Amino acid sequence: MDLLVLKNIGKAYDNQYVCKDINLSIREGEFFTFLGPSGCGKTTILRLISGFINPDKGTIFLGEKDITKVPAEKRNIGMVFQNYALFPYMNVYENVEYGLKIKKLQKSQREKKVRKYLKLVNLEDYEKRKVSELSGGEQQRVALARSLVMEPKVLLLDEPLSNLDARLKDKMRIELKEIQNKLGVTTILVTHDQAEALAMADRIAVFNNGSCVQTGTPNEIYFKPVNTFVATFVGETNLFEAEIIDKKAKIAEDMWLNLSQQKEGKFISIRPQDVQIKREYEEGINQFKGRIKKIKTSGVLLEYIVTVNNLIFKVVNLNTLEKSEEIMVGESVYLSIEPKKIKILQE
Numbered sequence: 113m114d115l116l117v118l119k120n121i122g123k124a125y126d127n128q129y130v131c132k133d134i135n136l137s138i139r140e141g142e143f144f145t146f147l148g149p150s151g152c153g154k155t156t157i158l159r160l161i162s163g164f165i166n167p168d169k170g171t172i173f174l175g176e177k178d179i180t181k182v183p184a185e186k187r188n189i190g191m192v193f194q195n196y197a198l199f200p201y202m203n204v205y206e207n208v209e210y211g212l213k214i215k216k217l218q219k220s221q222r223e224k225k226v227r228k229y230l231k232l233v234n235l236e237d238y239e240k241r242k243v244s245e246l247s248g249g250e251q252q253r254v255a256l257a258r259s260l261v262m263e264p265k266v267l268l269l270d271e272p273l274s275n276l277d278a279r280l281k282d283k284m285r286i287e288l289k290e291i292q293n294k295l296g297v298t299t300i301l302v303t304h305d306q307a308e309a310l311a312m313a314d315r316i317a318v319f320n321n322g323s324c325v326q327t328g329t330p331n332e333i334y335f336k337p338v339n340t341f342v343a344t345f346v347g348e349t350n351l352f353e354a355e356i357i358d359k360k361a362k363i364a365e366d367m368w369l370n371l372s373q374q375k376e377g378k379f380i381s382i383r384p385q386d387v388q389i390k391r392e393y394e395e396g397i398n399q400f401k402g403r404i405k406k407i408k409t410s411g412v413l414l415e416y417i418v419t420v421n422n423l424i425f426k427v428v429n430l431n432t433l434e435k436s437e438e439i440m441v442g443e444s445v446y447l448s449i450e451p452k453k454i455k456i457l458q459e
């Protein structure tokens with residue numbers, strides 16, 4: 113069931129739209145992410161949903177109710193801000209308790225709820241600590257508890273992990289996902305990190321220049337990008353301008369690729385893991401002679417940069433080569449690409 117629906121939402125500053133024609137339906141209990149580059153309008157859309165700003169166009173529904181003109185404090189939507197925005201002069205307990213006091217809940221009820229949510233975020237021993245004495249990850253958890261304690265219908269998280277180091281980020285991704293699972297609270301997480309969106313989301317909306325370009329599951333976004341922006345922003349890809357005639361694509365002089373389908377388009381996209389690298393020529397289609405320019409390993413993966421005529425291909429393989437088979441920089445190799453792995457894009 114759809115819980116939050118945005119219909120034709122638009123917002124302008126100084127007569128310039130920073131988000132336009134946004135249509136989104138977020139289901140109850142879903143972990144949804146907004147993914148897009150800096151400045152594409154992600155925070156603006158969260159502010160519109162939470163009610164801190166009003167749209168110039170369109171309608172927002174929460175359940176059956178039109179909440180477009182409902183004030184922020186009456187929407188029951190929680191928001192964790194990009195910079196956490198904790199109250200510096202209050203300790204951890206007081207920060208989490210704040211919203212319940214405003215709601216005029218009795219002391220004993222407040223205490224029960226604050227303790228429950230501090231426990232949930234693993235901060236039960238931190239009640240008396242000042243916010244300034246907390247690490248980034250701990251502050252992030254206070255901010256989360258402060259929103260969760262209000263038991264919102266929708267939880268909005270604006271790049272909550274961007275200030276954390278890589279290891280803590282991984283840990284918090286798992287914790288956050290577990291907490292969301294446990295509570296079942298409908299959540300929208302904003303990020304410009306495609307790996308984070310792919311790892312965490314049930315569904316993703318990809319934004320660019322104030323528009324929603326595509327929505328889908330992580331696999332739909334990764335395997336069926338609708339255009340070159342999504343193909344390059346979500347995961348890496350080899351993108352080439354192509355002249356497409358029948359079931360063939362010309363990407364350079366004398367370089368034609370066989371395609372598995374006939375479709376109009378101006379570009380082709382091939383994921384680095386869909387290019388095979390071989391020492392010897394084997395009979396077959398889409399085989400191209402190239403030379404290894406660079407090799408990099410991340411441990412699990414081997415990444416090759418290979419030049420073919422004047423084109424550059426990125427190739428990624430699992431790092432399982434025996435020492436005797438190791439391919440070296442400068443070697444000449446053959447690349448082969450299965451036709452069905454080649455995506456045709458219009459724009």
Ligand SMILES: Nc1ncnc2c1ncn2[C@@H]1O[C@H](COP(=O)(O)OP(=O)(O)OP(=O)(O)O)[C@@H](O)[C@H]1O
Pocket residue numbers: 125126130148149150151152153154155156157304
């Ligand atoms: N109050 C405002 N007045 C004028 N312009 C604004 C205002 N708030 C946001 N903008 C502009 O709207 C655009 C979108 O901003 P927004 O904060 O939504 O981007 P974002 O996707 O959250 O970016 P980031 O990833 O950097 O946080 C930007 O160009 C920004 O400068």
Ligand SMILES: [Mg+2]
Pocket residue numbers: 154155156194270
């Ligand atoms: Mg932002």
